[in-house]
Amino acid sequence: MIVISMGKIIFPMMALLVLALVPEAQSWSKEGHMLTCKIAQELLEEDAAEAVKNLLPRYVEGDLSKLCTWPDQIRLWYKYRWSSPLHFIDTPDGDCSFNYARDCHDQHGNEDMCVAGAVRNFTEQLMHYREGSSDRRYNLTESLLFLSHFMGDIHQVWDRDIILQAMSKYYEKDLDVFLKDLQKNLTTGMWSNEIPSWVDCEDLSSCTDEYAAESIGLACDWGYKNVTNGETLADEYFDSRLPVVMKRIAQGGVRLAMILNRVFGGEEEEEIPWPT
Numbered sequence: 001m002i003v004i005s006m007g008k009i010i011f012p013m014m015a016l017l018v019l020a021l022v023p024e025a026q027s028w029s030k031e032g033h034m035l036t037c038k039i040a041q042e043l044l045e046e047d048a049a050e051a052v053k054n055l056l057p058r059y060v061e062g063d064l065s066k067l068c069t070w071p072d073q074i075r076l077w078y079k080y081r082w083s084s085p086l087h088f089i090d091t092p093d094g095d096c097s098f099n100y101a102r103d104c105h106d107q108h109g110n111e112d113m114c115v116a117g118a119v120r121n122f123t124e125q126l127m128h129y130r131e132g133s134s135d136r137r138y139n140l141t142e143s144l145l146f147l148s149h150f151m152g153d154i155h156q157v158w159d160r161d162i163i164l165q166a167m168s169k170y171y172e173k174d175l176d177v178f179l180k181d182l183q184k185n186l187t188t189g190m191w192s193n194e195i196p197s198w199v200d201c202e203d204l205s206s207c208t209d210e211y212a213a214e215s216i217g218l219a220c221d222w223g224y225k226n227v228t229n230g231e232t233l234a235d236e237y238f239d240s241r242l243p244v245v246m247k248r249i250a251q252g253g254v255r256l257a258m259i260l261n262r263v264f265g266g267e268e269e270e271e272i273p274w275p276t
């Protein structure tokens, strides 16, 4: 079983180690989610920026990142208990792949109940935004917060410890300094040429499956490579894995923006024709 859980993948034999190493292993990667949302919001085109602003409650003053961790805060509330299995994916023991039909379900076998199903679900719900506000089937504010959060979860392959270590080692514990460095690498730095391939996507459902498969692959190749139970993770582990974590945060943000721009944007082919 591999669990992508709030930015963490745990092999059963690893669970103890991770818990022992990271006292806050049960508190989720707040910083990673905020960074992903901050990156995304900066990349929104006009229509999407406007829609996001309209959907956010007034008190966050237009800042999506302030509510990107909301789905973590409410997941155990009675009203939102249904959302709890949506934060992760279980894949079979030792299998480093993702197969939607096989893997995307909750522990009772209910289909679509995993993070990849959730990304599809809330993307579809947000498509109703352009139809106007008369449709009350969904609370689109919640759909936006869930989508923004789950795009983080589907990309984050480690617990927040690695992000927190990076924050104090390189960024004076300042999220904005961290963000600036990520943005520099996106706009002029090492990732600037890769962005077109990150957002290259014909069909959002299959792209979502790819993002999940990437995370599972990275967890197998990096997360738990060369780590044995009971071992204390060395600086070398941290330094070699950090670039992978950074890139996933950035990819999550860039791809969240891509989805929001599509969902809210006025693409020509989707323009509503005049009645005749």
Ligand SMILES: *[C@@H]1O[C@H](CO)[C@@H](O)[C@H](O)[C@H]1NC(C)=O
Residues within 6 Å of the ligand: 082, 086, 111, 112, 113, 114, 117, 118, 119, 121, 122, 138
């Ligand atoms: C989709 O969202 C609705 C709430 O709007 C929820 O009841 C349902 O469980 C969700 N399903 C998935 C797969 O996310």
Ligand SMILES: *[C@@H]1O[C@H](CO)[C@@H](O)[C@H](O)[C@H]1NC(C)=O
Residues within 6 Å of the ligand: 057, 139, 140, 141, 142
């Ligand atoms: C939509 O959800 C948000 C967050 O849970 C809540 O504050 C708001 O009142 C809801 N809106 C409606 C119309 O129910």
Ligand SMILES: *[C@@H]1O[C@H](CO)[C@@H](O)[C@H](O)[C@H]1NC(C)=O
Residues within 6 Å of the ligand: 178, 181, 182, 185, 189, 190, 246, 247
């Ligand atoms: C940005 O790129 C430089 C190398 O060009 C790297 O040292 C640094 O860690 C990167 N920062 C982030 C946040 O990815």
Ligand SMILES: *[C@@H]1O[C@H](CO)[C@@H](O)[C@H](O)[C@H]1NC(C)=O
Residues within 6 Å of the ligand: 221, 222, 225, 226, 240
């Ligand atoms: C695992 O350890 C081997 C031997 O020390 C090393 O060659 C390899 O690069 C390491 N792989 C990772 C992903 O750390």
